[in-house]
Amino acid sequence: MDGHSNVSLSHGDTTLGSLEYKVVSAFLVLLVCTVGIVGNVMVVLVVLTSRDMHTPTNCYLVSLALADLIVLLAAGLPNVSGSLVGHWIDGHAGCVGIPDFQHLGIHVSSYFILAFTAERYIVICHPMRAQTMCTVARAKRVIAGIWGVTSLYCLLWFFLVDLNVRDNRRLECGYKVSRGLYLPIYLLDFTIFFITPLLGTIMLYGFIGKILFQSPLSQEAWQKERQSHGQTEGAPSNCSRSKSATSSRNQATRMLAVVVLLFAVLWTPYRTLAPLNSFLAQPFLDPWVLLFCRTCVYTNSAVNPVIYSLMSQKFRAAFLKLCWCRALPRRLPKELRRCSGAPARSQV
Template identity: 25%
Template sequence: MKTDSRSISPGWVIYTVLEVLIATACCIGNALVVCAVCVGIRGSLREPTFCFLISLAAADFLVGVAAVPLAVLLDGWASLTPDLCLLLSCVVLVLTQASVLSLLAIAVDRYLRLHTPLRYKDLATQTRTWLAVAVCWALSCLLGFTPLFGWHNYTTQVAGATNKSSSSSISTPCTFLSVISLPFMVYFNFLGCVLAPLLVMILLYARIFWSLQGRLQDSAPQARALLLRERRLARSLALVLLLFAVCWIPLHSMNCMLLFHGPEAVTQGTLYAGILLSHANSAVNPVVYAYRIPKIQQAYSQIWRHFLMGLGCCHGDERIQRACSTGNRPNHTEMCGSGGKTTP
């Protein structure tokens, strides 16, 4: 691999700096989510929703570790063989697909929990849940690596190449759309692998909210509190879905414009903005979890408490120590943690 000698523009510098910030936020935020769910919430790994949230957080973490660096690299700054360029480009597709399928699994889980309450515990066992997570990632790899089986551009990338063996051995500046076919991105990836699951999820959540609204009107006071908690969690998860759609639809729309109207339809700056927005989705999700899901709120506060204690803050800062011992401050739970258990 050798670095391409392109000129560096101010716009590219801004784009790269923002990508670095987004990647850092993705890694820190989603690592915190996984830690909070696995360590801070008792029995969370026995609850399907949290298992699927871990899967989504893992995909978002890998966006920061792999997808963002690859997005910068696959902008023509490295000369790679077409085979390697295609492989690295497919990794980005795999991570996107893993996020979509994890969101779909969450929606199906909430639907089954609400509409099959008597059979739910038998259906959503821990073994079946993790099997579903494994199936999501296996399907993501299968769908994301589809271009490797022949639906790609790179046979026409190298000028003067007369056969496949010679074209695959020549290093050229690697860009995503030089090896990934636009018809593949629009017809297969967008319409089939992203938009279709999004429509299914919208229908599922519409059915969930419609059913909850009806049950809340007819429920007894004892059951009302449980239904309200279920609705709050469903709203939080639906918000995650909405943010995914808002962040990813613009980039896919640009691919459609490029396919139907040519390269002049989308400027480089607009394309950079779409890429940044899609990556920012992975950094925003941990913030949504923190503000919208009480169990994760409590787990975050516990992690924060242990972090402060590890730094000696609860022993060195008299104000924090006094709050921890007396609990007189209104935000005592947030500063010092709580041993109690909240429900979603």
């Protein structure tokens, strides 16, 4: 039985690194996970508590934040304990359950990125269709489908891993059978949950880029199409609203494009090394290289809220409002304690 994994997101095997490696690994991963957990929880809170944030795109971003939280909690935090202790400490239930949740968070995130890219494509390239196709109700159905189908697929990992005892009598969470037999699974994961959604996303952003940047008449045509469906023409207020809507739409598109770019860059090391190790007679398991691959994954799950706050005025304002309202003492005057239009609680 070959207990070594191709490359796990959490330490399933005995860590042979030095004290320096253990300290660096634990500190780096804990820092990234802390930032990511706080940031993704804030994304979920601001969207759920702000009525004006209830849009189809933000529905996908909330689901992406939940997927990132699963990755950080099921992979990042066990990695910290594995780095410090040097062996598996989460028991049999953790061994069979944690890999399932890891792959669930990994796989659904790629298709949520594809989903919000498709939504952006419809909004930009087919604005009239977007009124009926890009709705919150439809987004919720798509999200439920992605979670459901991917959850069923990931149940496979309940039967693929188990606790093993190393020669030094330490426990590790590893494969049940020979490592080479997992090659079809890793190749299937690589194709279905990385290459396919990534290529689809790149293709859709190619169409979006053609409309936004290569066609100088696209914005004028978009305005004429709106006017032909009952919009008034020439009113300053309508012109101002149109410019504001166009600017907001383009800002959101640029922000999501950065999310996709970082997803492709940060996931490539792990997604490449996992199937590659299935081909090698001796898998490449250098601790520092594995730490780099894992940290890239955790960083991808942690960086999205930072992107939202830097590139979206709406998210930045919502984050600031959330932090400000949570920090206000309960005994401040009522007019200073109103958040998102909610009435202030009575003084105690």
